[in-house]
Amino acid sequence: MADPTSYRPRTGEIPTNPGVYRFRDEHKRVIYVGKAKNLRSRLTSYFASPATLQPKTRTMVHTAASVEWTVVGSELEAIQLEYTWIKEFSPRFNIMFRDDKSYPYLAVTMSEKFPRVQVMRGERRKGTKYFGPFYPAKAIRETVDTLLRVFPVRTCSNGVFNRAVATGRPCLLGYIDKCSAPCVGRISPEDHKALAAEFCAFMGGEAGRFISALEKKMAAAVAELDYEAAARYRDDIAALKRVFERNAVVLSEDTDADVFAMSEDELEAAVQVFHVRGGRIRGQRGWVVEKVEDQTRADFIEHLLQQVYGDGEGPDRIPRQVLLPAEPENAAELEEWLRGLRGSRMEIRVPKRGDKAALLATVQENADQALALHKSRRAGDITTRSAGLQQLQDALGLPVALLRIECYDISHVQGTNVVASMVVVEDGLPKKSDYRRFSITGDAARDDTASMYDVISRRFRNYLADQAAAKQPAPADSAGAASEVLADTTTPAPRTKFAYPPNLVVVDGGPPQVAAASRALADLGISDIYVVGLAKRLEEVWLPDDEFPVILPRSSEGLYLLQRVRDEAHRFAISYHRQKRGKSMTVSLLDEIQGLGPAKSKALLKHFGSAKRLKAAGVEDLQQVPGIGPALAVSIRSQLDAASAGDGAGGQAPAVNMTTGEILES
Incomplete structure (x- = not known):
């Protein structure tokens, strides 16, 4: 390392x-x-x-x-x-959206003597008609199976077809009337090709014509009292309507678009895409990925489009429109690149209203649900949680079950605004009502080990105080005597926020942080709480006074549990640090602007909510704040620009980039 x-x-x-x-x-x-x-x-x-x-x-x-x-x-x-x-x-730390499969298409090999319907992937072939993409492949196979009732086109491979020709016996589909059996001469090549053309016409959007024709045939059969034929037509109509409804029109019929949405937190992101072809939703696809950097949505979407469309599977993979929840930072260059791959015009849009915006909202809901499901699937599985807790207990050699785990993390920027977080996991699940956060000042803020000692000491001093309060005798009654019922006992006081001790304390760090936490517990006379540290470099687990770390298998549920708790503590600490730093930065920023008094500064802070949003505001945005006129808005904007130019000079990366509002965060 x-x-x-x-x-x-x-x-x-x-x-x-x-x-x-x-x-x-x-x-x-x-x-x-x-x-x-x-x-x-x-x-x-x-x-x-x-x-x-x-x-x-x-x-x-x-x-x-x-x-x-x-x-x-x-x-x-x-x-x-x-x-x-x-x-x-294929760098291991880059976000990878692609899997090992390409998009599945429904293909009809019209160039063959006996056209064949099949699911195809990869490069397109000359003389073959394609419909899709569809995702997952199961959906397209169900569609084909339904349509074969009305359009019994050949679906077998060349090997199966040649064997049927040699033996003079069709395959099973020929016997159940889901294939017209051209292999044994039940239908001529011309008629079979016409049947395949009708199949293509239906998939191309002409469903109404075929359903109307079947309804007329059913009515004629009923008039002739041929109820058996009428029943077959009725079932054929129902089959076509099922396929038709499955591919319902959501946009105008000339719309070919991919609609993307994403849901994210600090550590992961879920992406969903709906493929709309001919105004119909032909497929859906999704990914859940880990985030490498603290990217903006615009940067994330740019990488998404690069990988989804850049794998060289053919220009038809890229639709005429790509609808996004946010515009990529380099939208013009990205659009030019995609046009080059497609070989024709395409556009990137962010729909704001109308049917496309409504469809985007639906895709967004799917992305939100996908991320929530991903988060809860592993954490909510009681078998997986139990296995993780047991693996962790065995690997650390602890004599007690890990019913409650607390994890601590320190967050700051170059030693300023030092804060800490405490997150709690009970039975493998987060207990957010017991989360706590600490502000660290004075000598305790000089380095991470001092901060860790301070936080652990404060938390468990409160625990000892709560424990002592719980053991106080019951108060006397109005006559001055203790209650007879509780004469020989104590009255348990209500549990307070620090009253429940953990079985295991996890600190974010290696031997120095572990030693600081252990020393804090020892100084308080606590010996029945175990301490470990999870180091970020190799995800090593450190025990107090051990020369070598415990290495858990990378696929271990116990390691996953520790990582999840550590990352949650990191997230919670960052949230508090941002809140604390944002307030101080905004106040100091407003204090430096001439022409602003306390009332107008307060109004600006209330309107924009953060220094980053204030620094990104234009003159017109500033004028929307009560009490800020055109002249003052121009003055504020010019002073913000001057401050940005001054802070960005010097060649070194500052802790706060005043030009973009991006802040290096812990």
Whole structure:
């Protein structure tokens, strides 16, 4: 495991041009590829204090042993080169949206003597008609099975077809009337090709014509008292309507679009896409991925489109429209790149109203549900939770069951606004009502070990105080005598917020943090609570006074439980740190602006809610705040711009980027 400072390039050596960069491990394997408008600004952010990085980013920079970059001429070239390298190297730390399968299409081989209906993937073939894409493949097979009742087109492979020709016996589908059996001459090649053309016409959107024709035939059969034929027509009509309803029209019939939506938290993101072809939803697809960096939605969507459409499966993979919940940062360059892949015009849009916006809301609901299901599936499985708790207890050699686990994490930016979090897991599930947060000041804020000692001491001093309060004797009655019923006992006081002790304390860190937590418990005379630390580099588990860590298998449910608790503590600490830092930054920022008094500063803070949103506000946005006129809005905007220019100078990556509002976070 490399120390990032050992390979950190000098700030002055990194160009400020747009470009693409690669992190390599000690074996020279590429483990991460990224691009940036300003290489210096982006790369220096990776070498900030490890506490300021996201968990997966922190792991990546400690796994890497070197970093290199390539300057390009434009952002379009950066998009193309980044995608090329991701496809070539498959870096382990890049978000990967693709699976090992391409989109399934319904194909009809009209160029053959006896056309065949089949599910096909990959490159398109000449003389074959395609419908789709459909996802999952099960849906398209159900559609084909239903349509074969009305359009009994051949579906068998060439091998099966040739054997039937040689033996003079059709396959099972021929016997159950789901194939017209051209292999044994039940239908001529011309008639079979006409039947396949009708199948294509139905899939192409002409369902109404075929349903009307069957309804007329059913009425004629009833008039002739041929009720058996009428019943067959009735069932055929029902089959076609089932397929027709399954592919209901949601947009105008000339609409070919992919509709994307995403739901995210600090650690993971769920993406859903609906494929609309000819105005009908032909398929649905989704991914749940870990987030490497604290990316904006725009950056995340840009990487999503690169990987979904850039795998070279043919221009028909890219529709005429791509509907998104947010516009990518490099939307124009990305659109130009996709047009080049498609070979014709296409557009990227963010629908705001109408049917497309309504469909986007539906896709968003699916994404929200997918992320919630992913989070709860492993955490909510009692068998998995029990296995994880038992594995953890056995690996650590603890004599007690882990009914309650508490995890602590410290968060700050370069030693300022130091805070800590305490999250609680009972029976493997988070108990958010017991979450606590701590503000750390004075000498305790000088480093992480001092902060950890302070937090553990405060938490368990409260525990001892609550325990002592619970053992106080019952109060005397109005006559001054204790209650006869409780004369020889004590009255248990209501449990307070720190009254329940954990079986295991987990700290985010290695031996120094573990030693600090153990020392705090020992100084309080507590010996029945066990302490471990989870180090981020190799996900090692450290015990107090042990020379070597405990290494849990990467696929271990016990390790997954520890990681989930640690990441939750990290998330909770970051949330509090952002809140605390945001208030102080906003107040200090407003204090520096001339012409603002306390009332108008308060109004600005209430309207925008954060320093980042205030710094991004335009003159018209500022004028929407009560008491801010045109002249004052222009003055505020110019002073914000001046402050941004001053804070961004110097070549070093600042803790707060005043130009973009991006803040290096812990």
